[in-house]
Amino acid sequence: MRQNPIDPHTEPGIPGPGGRWWRDAVIYQIYVRSFADSDGDGIGDLQGIRGRLPYLAGLGADALWLTPFFSSPMADFGYDVADYRDVDPIFGSLAGFTELIRDAHAHALKIIVDVVPNHTSDRHSWFEKAVQSGAGGPERARYVFRDGRGQAGELPPNDWESVFGGPAWTRLPDGQWYLHLFTPEQPDLNWENPEVHAEFESVLRYWLDRGVDGFRIDVAHGMVKAAGLPDVGHADQAEMLGTAVLPYFDQDGVHEIHRAWRRVLDSYDGERIGVAEAWAPTAERLARYVRPDELHQAFNFHYLTAPWDPGAFRDVIEESLRTSGSVGAPTTWVLSNHDVKRHVTRYGDGELGLCRARAAALLTLALPGSAYVYQGEELGLPEVLDLPEEFLQDPQRGRGADDGRDGCRVPLPWSGDEPPFGFGTGGSWLPIPARWRDLTVAAQSEDPDSMLRLYRRALRIRREHPALGDGTLHWVDGPPGTVVFIRESGSGGERLACAVNLGAHTAEVTAYGEQLLASGPVRRDGDALELPPDTAVWWNVKGGHEEER
Numbered sequence: 373m374r375q376n377p378i379d380p381h382t383e384p385g386i387p388g389p390g391g392r393w394w395r396d397a398v399i400y401q402i403y404v405r406s407f408a409d410s411d412g413d414g415i416g417d418l419q420g421i422r423g424r425l426p427y428l429a430g431l432g433a434d435a436l437w438l439t440p441f442f443s444s445p446m447a448d449f450g451y452d453v454a455d456y457r458d459v460d461p462i463f464g465s466l467a468g469f470t471e472l473i474r475d476a477h478a479h480a481l482k483i484i485v486d487v488v489p490n491h492t493s494d495r496h497s498w499f500e501k502a503v504q505s506g507a508g509g510p511e512r513a514r515y516v517f518r519d520g521r522g523q524a525g526e527l528p529p530n531d532w533e534s535v536f537g538g539p540a541w542t543r544l545p546d547g548q549w550y551l552h553l554f555t556p557e558q559p560d561l562n563w564e565n566p567e568v569h570a571e572f573e574s575v576l577r578y579w580l581d582r583g584v585d586g587f588r589i590d591v592a593h594g595m596v597k598a599a600g601l602p603d604v605g606h607a608d609q610a611e612m613l614g615t616a617v618l619p620y621f622d623q624d625g626v627h628e629i630h631r632a633w634r635r636v637l638d639s640y641d642g643e644r645i646g647v648a649e650a651w652a653p654t655a656e657r658l659a660r661y662v663r664p665d666e667l668h669q670a671f672n673f674h675y676l677t678a679p680w681d682p683g684a685f686r687d688v689i690e691e692s693l694r695t696s697g698s699v700g701a702p703t704t705w706v707l708s709n710h711d712v713k714r715h716v717t718r719y720g721d722g723e724l725g726l727c728r729a730r731a732a733a734l735l736t737l738a739l740p741g742s743a744y745v746y747q748g749e750e751l752g753l754p755e756v757l758d759l760p761e762e763f764l765q766d767p768q769r770g771r772g773a774d775d776g777r778d779g780c781r782v783p784l785p786w787s788g789d790e791p792p793f794g795f796g797t798g799g800s801w802l803p804i805p806a807r808w809r810d811l812t813v814a815a816q817s818e819d820p821d822s823m824l825r826l827y828r829r830a831l832r833i834r835r836e837h838p839a840l841g842d843g844t845l846h847w848v849d850g851p852p853g854t855v856v857f858i859r860e861s862g863s864g865g866e867r868l869a870c871a872v873n874l875g876a877h878t879a880e881v882t883a884y885g886e887q888l889l890a891s892g893p894v895r896r897d898g899d900a901l902e903l904p905p906d907t908a909v910w911w912n913v914k915g916g917h918e919e920e921r
Contacts, residue, residue, distance in 0.1 A: 393434065394586070394645045394668050394742060395702040396841030398831060399484065400433040401746045403710045404441050404463055405449065406783040409796025416783065418464035420796070422472045425479045427813065431750060432831025435482035437588050437647075439710060441469070445495050447557035448767050449781075451486075451590060452493035456575045473583040482585035484647065489572050489629075490594035491558040499559050507548045514567055516551035516560045516597070525549075530601050532620055533609040536768050540620075553594065553620060555767045563595045563629065576636050586637070586645035586668070589630075592661060593650040596625035614651035614673060622652050630666040645669065647704075655695040662701035669742060672704045676712065680719055680728055682855050682874040686847075689739065689855075693845065696741070702842060703741035707732055708749050714780050717755035726752050727906040730826055730891035731872050734908035737830050738859060738870035740845050745827075748784055751811050752823035755779040756802075763802055778802060787814035829889055833910065837888075839868040851879040854903065858913055867913035873903040885914035 408420030418441060428436060440450035441463040450460070459466050476483050492499055498514050505511040507519075518529040520543065528541035529549055541549040542556045551560040561568050576587065598619035604612075612618060630646065637644045646667035652658040661670045678688045696703040707715045707729075719728035729752060737743055756779040766776040782802045786794030791804040793812050809815070816822035834840045838861035850856035853875015860867045868888070871881045883901040887894075890909040895902040903909060 392842075393482070393643055396740075397434040397482075397742050398432060398737075398834065399435045399437055399742060399744050400428055400431070401437045401439075401709060401744060403439050403747060403781055405439075405801060406781050407747055408784070408786070409798070409800070412796055412798035413462070414792075414796060414799045414801045415462050416795070417462065418459070418468045418472050422468075422475055425475055425481065429479040429481055431828060432835060433481060433745070435484055435585065436476060437484040437744070438486065440486045440488060440590075444493055445557070447493065447555055449765075451488055452491070452495075452555070452558045453488050454493040454495040454497075456487075457578050470582065477583070483583070484586040484588055484645070485579060485584050486590055487572070487575065487579075487587045488590040489561070489563075490591040491552065491554060491560045494557045494559055502550075503544060507546050512548075513565050514562055516562050516601075517548050518551070518601070520547070520549050531603045531605070532601070533604075533607070535610050535613065537610065551597075553591075560597075561595070563625075569629070569632070573632070573636055576633060580636070580640050580644060584644070585642065586647065587633075588647045588649060589633075589667070590649055592630070592648035592667070592670075593622045593626060593652060594620070595629055596623040598623055615653055617653055622650070622657060627660060627663075627666060630661060634666055647671070655691045659695040659699050659701070662696060663699045664701075669702065669704050671706055671709075671744070673706075676706050676708070676715075680874055682853055682872075685735070685872075685874065686855050689845075693740065703739070704744060705736045705739050705741060706744040706746070707736060708746040708780065709744070710746065710781055711777055712780065714746075714749065714753055714755045716749075716752055717757070721754055724906065725754065726823070727892060730823060731874075731906050731908035733823075733827060734830060734870060734889065734891050734910060735855070735872045737834050738840065738857075738868065738910060740841070740843050740859070746780075750824055750827040751784070751813065751816060753782075753784075753808070753811060756782045756805060758805075759802065785809075785812040787812050826889075826891065830910075833888055837868055838862070838866045850881055851875075853877065853905075854879050854881060856881060869911050869913050870908065871901075871903060872908040873905050876905055878905065879903050881909075883909075883911050885912040887911045 402421060405416045407416040408424050409416050410419035441459055442453045443455035443458045443460045444450045444452050459469055473483055502511040502515055519525050520529055521527040525547055528539050532540040534540045535554055540551055540553050543549045552558050553560055602619050633646055637646055648661040648667045648670040650658060650661050650670050658670055661667050672692055674688050675692060678684045692703045716725040716729045719725040759778055764776055764778050766778045768777055783795045783800040783804055785804055785808045788794050789809050791806055792800040793804055816824035839859040843862060844860055846858045848856040848858055854871055854873050856871040858867050858869045873879050881901050881903050883896060883899055888910040892907040894909055
């Protein structure tokens with residue numbers, strides 16, 4: 373029997389102040405502009421979210437992560453922040469955010485907001501002053517400005533490339549270059565400057581004082597750059613993200629920043645948390661972000677990118693549990709987000725992708741730790757691959773024919789038979805396909821076999837079953853193509869088994885008790901269960917058995 377190391381001080385299942393709610397929370401990601409529109413302008417907003425809180429509470433979420441809603445010119449849809457202490461008018465107002473916090477907490481939903489510390493907007497007052505100050509001006513010390521190479525400084529300071537393609541440097545008319553690891557409208561801050569540290573501590577406290585329960589930290593692996601800004605020596609650097617050492621990502625100095633922020637979070641009651649969006653070349657490097665004095669969680673992109681293969685899934689689950697457990701942190705599990713193709717499409721699209729997505733949901737929600745659900749995955753939404761050209765606005769487009777993120781950001785279908793399917797009264801900023809009429813929340817609520825009903829049942833069981841959430845996992849030998857494991861409650865009295873068939877043929881697995889939930893049709897004869905390909909099942913375990921490994 374193999375047992376994963378966990379924090380011995382964990383209090384599984386105890387929510388709210390005094391308990392570590394974040395260790396096994398189900399956190400629902402809201403891409404604000406695509407969730408619900410309250411004012412008819414075609415763009416989702418805070419009041420739209422507020423009106424859908426009963427849906428989110430009924431789904432079974434514990435917390436909501438909101439993408440940036442701060443003042444922004446929207447060059448990268450809010451990840452270019454012009455004012456970290458105000459709400460952009462297209463999303464609402466500070467008063468509206470206060471109402472949202474109050475109502476979310478009344479529904480027992482916590483609120484996590486995005487903070488973007490690697491860069492600001494070029495419309496931020498700091499950068500505008502830096503441009504006006506000229507070369508050598510003190511305002512430029514807040515950003516990464518350098519003289520160029522070449523006889524007249526006409527070449528970029530080094531060979532760094534933007535994540536969105538092209539050089540990571542832009543030259544100003546006065547001859548100096550500034551660094552932007554993303555769009556030119558997103559200049560990188562200089563975290564060697566104490567002013568930057570003080571400003572972001574103030575920003576964190578500003579929102580914590582308003583009642584937020586935590587922060588998702590954008591590009592948490594960024595901020596600190598290698599001394600001397602050395603060349604990478606390779607092209608296509610975006611393809612190296614998360615797999616290779618880069619002089620501008622995952623530098624050791626970022627951990628001092630996160631330790632300082634942890635001290636800020638710990639100074640507030642209610643277990644306020646920090647969640648790292650961090651790409652690291654190894655699971656061991658990623659675990660550094662969630663050491664006991666740093667952040668609470670880090671997104672598990674190694675799990676998200678795992679191919680549909682039993683060996684690959686088991687390997688990434690084992691490695692994730694081992695490395696996070698080594699520092700006493702919970703593991704997170706995520707299948708989709710606003711930056712990647714929806715997993716229904718990644719898993720094969722159509723009926724195949726949908727079957728696999730249903731099975732992946734049960735696999736993910738049965739694993740130890742915290743699960744993230746991206747809006748619309750509970751509806752089985754696929755990637756929209758045929759958006760009209762005039763609607764494509766993602767700055768990441770241009771690296772290749774298939775590289776934009778617009779298709780995973782199409783607004784949610786809520787009700788009705790025609791677009792925009794209840795999203796709002798004034799259309800939607802990205803067109804919702806007419807073929808989604810059977811995928812709306814209203815339609816799926818009436819269908820007992822829908823993806824939405826599967827998620828609701830799975831999340832209810834997850835919340836009620838003592839063996840799910842934080843805790844241990846024991847692998848069980850299963851037929852080829854399957855992944856089988858058992859979860860056990862902290863008291864050892866109740867257990868739940870999960871079996872997933874990721875192979876090409878029906879597998880016969882042993883069912884040890886009452887079946888709780890299956891992602892698709894299964895046939896059972898006594899203790900023998902025929903598990904079709906791309907199908908998962910949960911059941912209560914009765915007694916012990918010798919096949920655990």
